[in-house]
Amino acid sequence: MKSLQVNNCGIIELNPLKDGRDGVLAVAECYKQIPFEIRRVYYIYNLNDTEALRGMHAHKHNRQVIFCINGSFTLTLDDGVRQQEVFLDRPNLGIYMDVRLWHSMRDFSQNCILLVLASDLYDADDYIRDYNEFKKIVHDFV
Ligand code: T46
Numbered sequence: 364m365k366s367l368q369v370n371n372c373g374i375i376e377l378n379p380l381k382d383g384r385d386g387v388l389a390v391a392e393c394y395k396q397i398p399f400e401i402r403r404v405y406y407i408y409n410l411n412d413t414e415a416l417r418g419m420h421a422h423k424h425n426r427q428v429i430f431c432i433n434g435s436f437t438l439t440l441d442d443g444v445r446q447q448e449v450f451l452d453r454p455n456l457g458i459y460m461d462v463r464l465w466h467s468m469r470d471f472s473q474n475c476i477l478l479v480l481a482s483d484l485y486d487a488d489d490y491i492r493d494y495n496e497f498k499k500i501v502h503d504f505v
Contacts (some may be wrong), residue, residue: 434475443501
């Protein structure tokens with residue numbers, strides 16, 4: 364994967380544990396591979412619409428790590444200044460998404476499954492869903 368040129372995000376690579384048996388085991392522990400205490404886990408599956416677009420928001424407090432644990436999809440990251448597309452297709456490779464990071468997901472492969480580890484419980488008020496408001500928040504923060 365190319366290095367990330369966008370602020371407020373990072374690549375998280377879980378060590379794939381292999382032994383003599385079939386299969387690979389990947390572990391994510393808080394304050395080790397994951398830079399926060401995990402308060403919520405959710406996953407998105409049954410993605411059958413190749414035109415589907417999800418996300419399109421940023422968070423105020425909630426921080427997340429997103430994995431593609433099956434199949435592939437494209438994650439678009441936008442810190443308010445720079446944008447970057449990241450193709451995720453490895454179950455042990457995650458993207459850390461800090462606050463004030465606009466993100467969207469698309470181009471889901473068949474049987475794609477997204478797994479997200481989140482720092483906060485679900486709170487609808489934590490979402491910034493208006494792009495102009497997001498730009499203003501980023502601008503005011505600097
Ligand atoms: C994100 C990306 C990567 C809940 O009730 N609890 C939850 O924990 C979540 C995540 C969602 N919901 C409800 C809220 C909506 O009625 O599920 C519905 C779909 O949520 P949303 O439209 O936000 O889904 P996505 O795929 O656009 O975004 C989700 C997360 O919500 C978001 O935080 O960063 O995945």
